[in-house]
Amino acid sequence: MTHASVTCARSFTRLALAASLAVAAFSPLAAEAESTLRIAMTAADIPLTHGQPDQGYEGNRFTGITMFDSLVEWDLSQGEKPSTLVPGLATEWAVKPDDHKTWVFKLRPGVTFHDGTAFNADAVVWNVNKVLDKQAPQYAPGQIGLTLSRMPTLTGARKIDDLTVEVTTSEPDAVLPYNLTNLFIASPTAWQKDFAAVPAAVTDPAERSKLAWTAFASHSVGTGPFKMDRMVPRQELVLDKNPGYWDPKRVPKVDHVVLIPLPEANARTAALLSGQVDWIEAPAPDAMDQFKSKGFKIYANGQPHLWPWQFSFAPGSPWLDKRVRQAANLCLDRSELKAYLGGYMQEATGTYEKDSPWYGNPDFKIKYDPAAAQKLMADAGFSKDHPIKVKVLTSASGSGQMQPLPMNEYIQQSLKSCYFDVEIAVTEWNTLFSGWRLGAKDPAAQGANAINVSSAVMDPYFGMVRFASEKAFPPVSNNWGYFKSPQVEQLITAVRNAFDPKALDEAAAKLHAAIVDEVPFLYVAHDVGPRAISPKVTGVVQPQSWFIDLALVSKQD
Amino acid sequence: MLAYTFRRLLLATPILLGVALVCFMLVHLAPGDPLVSVMPPDASEALREQLVKAYGFDKPLPVQFGLWLWHALHGDLGMSIASGRSVASEVFNAVGYSLRLAVLATVIGFMFGSLFGFVGGYFQGSWLDKLASACSAIGVSVPHYWLGMLMVIVFSSQLGWLPATGGGPMGQSAWAWDWAHLQFMVLPAITLSVIPTGIIARTVRAQVAEILAQEFIVGLRAKGLGEWGLFRHVVKNAAPTAMAVMGLQIGYLMGGSILVETVFAWPGTGLLLNSAIFQRDLPLLQGTIWVLALFFVVLNLLVDILQTLLDPRIKRG
Numbered sequence: 025m026t027h028a029s030v031t032c033a034r035s036f037t038r039l040a041l042a043a044s045l046a047v048a049a050f051s052p053l054a055a056e057a058e059s060t061l062r063i064a065m066t067a068a069d070i071p072l073t074h075g076q077p078d079q080g081y082e083g084n085r086f087t088g089i090t091m092f093d094s095l096v097e098w099d100l101s102q103g104e105k106p107s108t109l110v111p112g113l114a115t116e117w118a119v120k121p122d123d124h125k126t127w128v129f130k131l132r133p134g135v136t137f138h139d140g141t142a143f144n145a146d147a148v149v150w151n152v153n154k155v156l157d158k159q160a161p162q163y164a165p166g167q168i169g170l171t172l173s174r175m176p177t178l179t180g181a182r183k184i185d186d187l188t189v190e191v192t193t194s195e196p197d198a199v200l201p202y203n204l205t206n207l208f209i210a211s212p213t214a215w216q217k218d219f220a221a222v223p224a225a226v227t228d229p230a231e232r233s234k235l236a237w238t239a240f241a242s243h244s245v246g247t248g249p250f251k252m253d254r255m256v257p258r259q260e261l262v263l264d265k266n267p268g269y270w271d272p273k274r275v276p277k278v279d280h281v282v283l284i285p286l287p288e289a290n291a292r293t294a295a296l297l298s299g300q301v302d303w304i305e306a307p308a309p310d311a312m313d314q315f316k317s318k319g320f321k322i323y324a325n326g327q328p329h330l331w332p333w334q335f336s337f338a339p340g341s342p343w344l345d346k347r348v349r350q351a352a353n354l355c356l357d358r359s360e361l362k363a364y365l366g367g368y369m370q371e372a373t374g375t376y377e378k379d380s381p382w383y384g385n386p387d388f389k390i391k392y393d394p395a396a397a398q399k400l401m402a403d404a405g406f407s408k409d410h411p412i413k414v415k416v417l418t419s420a421s422g423s424g425q426m427q428p429l430p431m432n433e434y435i436q437q438s439l440k441s442c443y444f445d446v447e448i449a450v451t452e453w454n455t456l457f458s459g460w461r462l463g464a465k466d467p468a469a470q471g472a473n474a475i476n477v478s479s480a481v482m483d484p485y486f487g488m489v490r491f492a493s494e495k496a497f498p499p500v501s502n503n504w505g506y507f508k509s510p511q512v513e514q515l516i517t518a519v520r521n522a523f524d525p526k527a528l529d530e531a532a533a534k535l536h537a538a539i540v541d542e543v544p545f546l547y548v549a550h551d552v553g554p555r556a557i558s559p560k561v562t563g564v565v566q567p568q569s570w571f572i573d574l575a576l577v578s579k580q581d
Numbered sequence: 582m583l584a585y586t587f588r589r590l591l592l593a594t595p596i597l598l599g600v601a602l603v604c605f606m607l608v609h610l611a612p613g614d615p616l617v618s619v620m621p622p623d624a625s626e627a628l629r630e631q632l633v634k635a636y637g638f639d640k641p642l643p644v645q646f647g648l649w650l651w652h653a654l655h656g657d658l659g660m661s662i663a664s665g666r667s668v669a670s671e672v673f674n675a676v677g678y679s680l681r682l683a684v685l686a687t688v689i690g691f692m693f694g695s696l697f698g699f700v701g702g703y704f705q706g707s708w709l710d711k712l713a714s715a716c717s718a719i720g721v722s723v724p725h726y727w728l729g730m731l732m733v734i735v736f737s738s739q740l741g742w743l744p745a746t747g748g749g750p751m752g753q754s755a756w757a758w759d760w761a762h763l764q765f766m767v768l769p770a771i772t773l774s775v776i777p778t779g780i781i782a783r784t785v786r787a788q789v790a791e792i793l794a795q796e797f798i799v800g801l802r803a804k805g806l807g808e809w810g811l812f813r814h815v816v817k818n819a820a821p822t823a824m825a826v827m828g829l830q831i832g833y834l835m836g837g838s839i840l841v842e843t844v845f846a847w848p849g850t851g852l853l854l855n856s857a858i859f860q861r862d863l864p865l866l867q868g869t870i871w872v873l874a875l876f877f878v879v880l881n882l883l884v885d886i887l888q889t890l891l892d893p894r895i896k897r898g
Contacts, residue, residue, distance in 0.1 A: 062751065068856040069664060078663060165635035166665055169616065172628055238665045257666060257674070258848050258856070259748055282751055286846050287855075290730055294745035297738040454861055461626070499626040 058279040059579045061561065062301040066423075068287040070261045073252060074241040075151075075210035076167040080423050081480060081570035082305070084206065086283050089571055090263055091138075092208035092246035095129055095148065096201045100565065100573040101273075103325050106380050107569040109201055113143060113209055113247065114189075117201060119523045124196035131187040135270045137211035138251045145183040150212040152181035152191070161229065162215060164237050175203035176485075198522045198531075202483035214245035249274050249575040250281060260284050269575075277563065277578040296320065296556055302579060307556040309366055309427070315556045323566040324552040326370045326377065328481045331426055333416055333435075333546035334491065336464035336473040336505040342412050343473060343505075347400040349543035353390050354397035355442035356548065361434050365427065368554050372547040374540045375487050381529040382484060384537030390547055397442040411445040417472035422453030424478040426551055432476060435548065463498025464505050474546070475504050480570060484519050484532040492516065492539050507544040586882065593878040600874040601653070604867055605646050615662065615861045636662065649867065658868035663860045668868035671853065676835070676872060677756065678748055679842070679849030683834035685770040690777025691827050694720075697778070698785025698823075699815075705790055713782060720779025726840035729772040733844070736768060743767050746846040769845040773838055777830040784826050788819040821888040828884030832877045 065071075065086055067079040075092050077083030089097070097112035114129040135143040153160040155168040156178070172178065177193040177200065184190055193200055219236035226232050244252050247270070250263035261283040265276040284301060286292045289308040296304045297311075297318070307315060307322075315322060333352075335343035343349050358371035373390040376382045406412045418428045429450065436446040449470050451459070459468035460477050469475070479502070481487030490496045492512050496503040515535040522531040540547075557564060563578045616632050633639050637648070652659060658668035697713035704710050737745035749762045756762060792798065792815050801811055835850060842851030850869055857865040 068852075068859065072664065074665075165632065166662075168635075169628060169632050176628075234660070234665065238660075238667075241665065257664065257671065258852070260751060284747070284751075284846075286746060288843050288846070291733070291746045291844055291846050294730075294733040294738050295747075298733075298741055298745045300737075300744055300746065454859065461629075499629075501626075 057581070059277075059581050060280040060282060061278045061303065061574070061577060061579050062282045062284065063574075064284050064286040064292045064295050064301045064304040066287060066289075066292070066305045067285045069258050069285050070255060070283060072170075072241060073244045073255060073261065074164075074167070074237050075208040075244060075246060076155075076164075076170045076206075077208075078170055082423075085571045087261065088206075088208055089248065090250040090281070090574055091244060091248040091252055092210065093135075093248055094205050094207050094209065095131075096204050098205055098567075098569055098571055100567045100569060100571055101576070103565055103567045105568065106326075106328065106376075107567050107571075109205070112205075113148075119196075119198070124521065124523065125193050127191045127193070127200060128184070129189045129191060131189065132270065133187055135247055136268070137214065137247050138245045138266060139211055139214050141211060141213040143209065143247055144186045145189045146186075147209055147212055148189045149181045149183050151207060151209050152178070154210075156180060161219060161233060162212070162236075163230075163233060165230075166234070166237065171207060174206040174486075175200065178203070178207075196521050196523075198520055198528050199483050199485045199489075203485070205482075209247060210240070211245035211247075214243075215240050249276050253280070258285065274573065274575040276575040278574070281574055293556075296558070302558040302561050303555060304557075305553075305555050307554060309368065312366055312368075312554075312556075319559050321557050321559060321561075321564075322554060323557060323564055324368055324554040325566040326568050327551050327553045327570055328376075328487065328568070329424060329478060329551040329553075329570070330372060330375050330481050330487070330545075330547070331369075331424070331431070331476075331478040331549040331551065332372070333474040333476050333548070334504050335507070335544055335546070336469075336475075337507050337544070338464045338473075338505070341464070341473045341505075342414050345404050346543060347404040348406075348412060349546075350388060351397040351400040351404070351442050352439060352444065352546045353388075353543060354393045354400070355444070356435060356438050356546070357392045357394075358548065359392070361431065361438075361549070364430070364434060368552050369426065370550040370552055372549050374536060374547055375481050375545075376536055377550070382487070382532040382536050384533030384535075384540075386537040386540035388541045388543060390540065394441060401443045406443040408443055411440075411443045413445045413447070414439075414474060415447040415449060415470075415472045416474040416476055417449045417451060417456065417459070417470060418476035419453040419456045420450055422456070422478075424480070424551060425453070425476075426478070426549065428476060431548070435546070460502060460504055461499050463503075466498065477504075478551070482570065484528070484535065488532070488535055488539055489516050489519070492535075492544065505544060507542070509538070509542050512538050512542065586886065589882050589885070593875075593882075596878055597871065597874055598650075601650060601867065601871055602646065604870045605642075605649070608863055608866055609642060615863050649864070653868075653871065658871070659864035661857075661862055661865045663856075663862045663865070668864050671865060672850070672869050672872045675848060675850045675853040675869070676876070678847060679835050679838065679851065681756070682766060682770055682773060682838070682842075682847060682849060683831050685766055686773035686834055687777055687827055687831045689770060689774035690781055690830060691823070693774070694778045694781025695785055695823060697782035698819075699789055701782065701786035702789025702793065702815075710786075713786070717779040717782035717786075720775040720777075720782065722779075723775055725772050725775055726844050728775060729769065729841050729844040732768050732772060748846075748848040765847075769841055769847050772841050772845075773834055777827070777834070780830065781823060781826055785819055785823050788822050789815055792818045817891070821892045824887055824891065825884050828880050828887075832880045835873055835876050 065082060067082055071077040071079040071083030071087040073087050077087045093113045095112055095114035096109050098107045099110040100107060113132050115132050117127055117129045120126045131145060137143060154162045154164050155171045157163055177195055177197040179194050180192045182190045215236060218239040222232045222235045249266050249269045251266050253262040253264045255261045263281040265279050267275060269275045286295060292304040293308045293311045295301045312322060335349060337344060362369050362371055374383060418432050419425055420429055432448050436448060439446055449472055456477060462468045490501045491503055492507055493516050494508045494513060497506055515538050518531045519535055522528040560580045561577060563576050565576055566572060615638055661668055661671060697717050701710045701713040733745045736743045744765050747765055749765055839851035839855050842849045843855050850873060854869050857869060
């Protein structure tokens, strides 16, 4: 072979290689190589996409932390310990030493929104004002319920410099950083474009703002690891990977995520079994064995959730006698209930469990001890022939309620052996919810002296304060049963003022121990958030949280 | 005919007002908070009061109703509390899906119902009649959400022939009349069609049996008309009744398929109503029911006109 022919052959080889690479890059095969993760949610509609999702924490899980960031975030990288707070758009924060109602947040430099604009202190102030400042153009009444209810003491934000913000509260509140995980930062510039595009014929400022937010929700812009691609209302939301995400560890491994609302458990189960989706939330309990036999993986882990009976302390309530409250807690065989639920619950021995820094050391140990329960009941004057009558109000279904009817019927049977005559009153979920705020003395309680409403217990305020403080009596908050204790009230004040994270943990642990010792609940279960996932999906980390990080997940298509 | 149509449309006005009023009152009488979708239960009472004012729920009920009606009469059904989207766009999108499903289910129901009905009516007392009657009895008796779940298990989960849920292929927002989209309709349409099949079969069977017993049939036979010619006369006489039943069934299927649409996650009015009820989304609920009522009225009117065209003996107005 001559030199010329060798050169020619090499040139041809290079050309062919380059051509094949170019073809590969633009061919449909290359497009198919992109991975798409398809998830069936339990929600009936796509949670709101404007930055403050509805549909409870499922909303935050799928349209909150995916597209947006908050100043403070949850660590979702491991499942061995309860999730803790980590820096998000703020790198550090602290309360002012001389003013415990003002916090200073240092912001993360170099972060940009999906539209390329810079994240800075102005953006934080703008997002606080969207729910606080009635005069601000972006003020959104539709978002204040979903936002301020999760940060009840927030009163304002002020720019110090481009990367420093002061956040103020109505009273000293050490729990604020936890609350701020629910304030998602949307792009003011992107919203402003939508606001400017509202027809001039619409002159009412409130109406203009509403229309701008509706438009923004159709192509929302945050700083999160995923960008919004498109949405078909009530059918699907498509998210795309944000390759330029500020945290290299959380740059998504999948190219697209498709979120589908499928409220019916059997429909979700069928969708996974037929290959329409790769991942379903809350599979039908009776399909678990089928999933396992077909190679699907079931993920579950303890969540900051409590499934209790909340006792009434109103005059005449049978639960006023502490021995009766203790007896109910000792009479329940939670391990049998867990087996009954196929293992998909965590036995509750308090609002938090021993692996939580907020568990403390209660003197009253919640366990299964029917003999001790019967003795307590006998001491209180009850027997098999003279049972105590109690009535619990529950729902047939509902978010976080797990399987309320069979679970309550199990409790009814269990407590019978300890001389409880339990009447179960069933009402519709939203009705139960609305009645929860009205309290045990309201006619909405239907004469019940216990209520079964499960709840998220992500932080000391939502886990303890709102159930145990006198300030949270109905209709202010969720102390449905009018529980009060001077010692607990003092400990609540201590929690509110424990600004050092370690001190907060200690104060919360003391508060939890004191509450468990007073037994205002029948502690039953914590949900474990089961989800069934295709074996093609890898890298799933199910943290001890309501949330999960989709950025860590890979899929082989 | 035009005067009759105009008069019927005028008569529909009080019906629609009545439906709006009843729906409004029922929704407000039901327990639960209309702000539940925009306010978690842990929200403070002060916040709740602030939202009640912001959404206008602090106004007296007659004022709220009057305002809603005024806007509705101007074509504005308001904004959904939960999603912030226009109720009109939500409802009309869902109506499109439900209408497609209802029409297909009714066509299937009409075909099989007529078949079973004619077979039963023609061969009264025979095993064919018993078989057709058994099929129609099963049709009206079987819980269709249960049948839907069963079909999903068999045809989607086990055999993998048809998609289990959804209103079309992923990533495609617009409907198209191709197999990629139509395959999503097959299972819900068959599930929905069993009730119309049963009802139409029973109606047609009774009608055919009655027609066959009439004197004009004997007369036609005596004149030597063949069975095919006789059949055409029976069909023509039975058609108006079957048509009326079919029209009503489309109406029922438009608003009455909540369970089936939920089982198949079909994004129609049933799923929309389900969502609106559970979220206490009053504007969405009122808007959807109102539009469905409008549909019912228009459908009944169309059926009446069609009946008159098919059978000139029916004089209306």
